[in-house]
Amino acid sequence: MLLTDNPHWSELLLFALAPLVLFALAQFFRTLSTRLFSAAPVLLNNPTITKTMSGAAPTLPTTDEAWKAALDALPTAEANNGKIPAFFFAHGSPMLLRDTSPYPRFDSLKNQAGKGALARFLSVFGPALLDKYKPKGIVVFSAHWEERGQVLVTDYQENPLLMDYYGFEDEMYQVQFKSRGDSALSARVVAAVKEGGLKARTLGTMESRGKDGRARMPGTGLDHGVFVPFKIMFGDEFTSVPIVEVSQDESLSPDRNWEIGKTVDVLRSEGYLILSGGLTVHTFRDWSAWKEESAAPPYIAFHKAILEAVQVQDPSDRRIALSNLTRHPGFRLAHPREEHFTPIYLAAGAGEKGRTQVLDATYGQVTVAFGIEV
CATH class of the missing domain: 1.20.5 (Single alpha-helices involved in coiled-coils or other helix-helix interfaces)
Structure with a gap:
């Protein structure tokens, strides 16, 4: 049939x-x-932008030796027209203070856990900055502090810690990082932001900070996006240089935060170190995305696009390239909410003039110096 x-x-x-x-x-x-x-980086393939890339693609630093070489290659402030570069850095998470090896479920986070690649980088990053620039003070932005319609600046004598995380062991809430603020520095930051045409004021010593994207009620103090990496960068006690933290804009607008960054550019020539902490991949919807070996193609393509964009050496073209990253196919996957990515615009604004240098090109934890004028 x-x-x-x-x-x-x-x-x-x-x-x-x-x-x-x-x-x-x-x-x-x-x-x-x-x-x-x-092929997603073609978003950056504006002919003008392509011409401003720094020639043939260099080998980017992803090892201990390469990190040290990149940090050594940074210009001094004196050689850089009297300005300290501004830095976007990977600030990690509370996992930096933990050993995750006994917990297989955290395998995807091992690079950003204790003794991982990020902890090793931060342990040389901090001392290198102090040794080379001997800053009068540190002005730090964090992904974990947002304010609406105005810029707020901490004004503590001794910086309290805001344990803005939950679900960890008791010892994670006993973490110590002793540091100090400086009212004169806080006032100078506020003045610089106002001179740039934006609203700004100091935060009251007992005043709660903005909600920073958390569901819980806000508190006060340096958040974990500051004290966790700084503990590794500067040690458990660091009072020789004052630290003030500054909020990013709650709109999470690249342009708005770029403009905030521009207002503090003037501080770089006054001996102050500008640091802006976030992460280039930050999602809790896909744990495999935290590890390069398991990340899907969109995440890898986005990482490569970031490295291309930050290496565009013409300032105007670089701003276009960085802005275009929010339209990359992998952007929303890597950042369901972009509060950890917007700090790159704060640093880029603060170091808008001049060229850039990638200090750590490791997947998910890129660190870049902006505002190199030599």
């Missing part, structure tokens, strides 16, 4: 072929997706 003798032969044929068709389609779209995402 022939198949065509069955009155339902067409349905039977479709049923038999359906798995093969679906398999072929799946393979096609998988290949197409990979090629599209690997």
